[in-house]
Amino acid sequence: MPEPGGSRHSRVRRWHVDGQPALEQVMHHRPGQEWAPHWHDEWSIGAVLAGRCRFSLGGRRHTASAGDLLAIAPGAVHTCGLDADEGGETQVVMVYADVPWLAALGVPMPRGSARAMRQTIAAEAQDLCDSAGAAAWLRHAAATLADSAALLPAGAEPAGRAAQQVLAALQRAAVGDGTVAIDALARDCALSREHFHRIATRWLGISPGDYVRAARMARARRLLLDGWPIAQAAQACGFADQAHLTRWFSRHFGYTPGALAQAAHASPDSRVPQATAH
The missing domain is CATH 1.10.10.60 (Homeodomain-like)
Structure with missing residues (x-):
């Protein structure tokens, strides 16, 4: 939960392996925060801890609520907006991981962007305080999201x-x-x-x-x-x-x-x- 009078911006930090960056963690906490269309070169694995996350992926609209895990595939164009819960809180934690690092480490990833309700795993994202914990949490969350039932509808390939x-x-x-x-x-x-x-x-x-x-x-x-x-x-x-x-x-x-x-x-x-x- 953000401190009263805290920054209106999200908080970002990066962790390293052998001196090279491997993981990035971003904590979003401002109700009403909106993102313009963008994408990431990395896999984005996250959890909604409080409030609601509205997002558009490939032109399709989705909603993730507290307790949901999310995976956004590299290169997937998306937008996002945050809404507060009844207590006025919003908190979303995202962990970004380079594709080669994930592949070399053998982390199982979804076949595409995904969402799944897993309250226990989502809640654990609140306590990520070092790189080892973040890597362990990412592996656990990614394995859960790799279940085919969690996959979000993918857009059709361009025709013509x-x-x-x-x-x-x-x-x-x-x-x-x-x-x-x-x-x-x-x-x-x-x-x-x-x-x-x-x-x-x-x-x-x-x-x-x-x-x-x-x-x-x-x-x-x-x-x-x-x-x-x-x-x-x-x-x-x-x-x-x-x-x-x-x-x-x-x-x-x-x-x-x-x-x-x-x-x-x-x-x-x-x-x-x-x-x-x-």
Whole structure:
């Protein structure tokens, strides 16, 4: 539960294995907090401890309540919003884990994004205070979410040449600096801007502009984790300045670029299990 008068931003910290980052924990606690469409390169495994979490995944709306476990697959575009319970509390804990580390450690993961009501396991997320405990909890939660009954409905694969062209164009734009214009992408696909927008929204669940912005956010996050100064990361990703990046970054991830940089480069105070294949 957040302290009275505490930060309106989520709290983030990262843990290391052999000096390299392996796990990230984020604690969300502000009722009414909303996230713009975004995705993570890592697996996101979390628990709702209090309140309710509304989220959209691939254009489909879902709700997770206190006692629910959640898994969001890498690259899955999603939005999120938090509602308080009757006591006015909201608390969601998310643990993010790199895909190669999980694979090497042999952690069983769901086939896709998933949700399951497991109150006991969810409650244990409140007490994660070191990397070993976080890794053990993640393994337990992931195994539970790997049950096929927990899988959330997946969107259909894009059908038709036009849909495949649109998504391919957006994916190419996503690896650039984020300055490409949607009009130019539509012209490259020999489509009107309106037709391009309709196709993208149907298959992605968000507009082309939101998708490209989310790609810029994902790239900015990677650069910050690689040690780039915030101002340089902002410039590289097509933002006017550091303040511009900070506003959008907070809307996408719930915490500031400065908080992530501080967590990423803090001295590791504990270890997680070594990623050796079983």
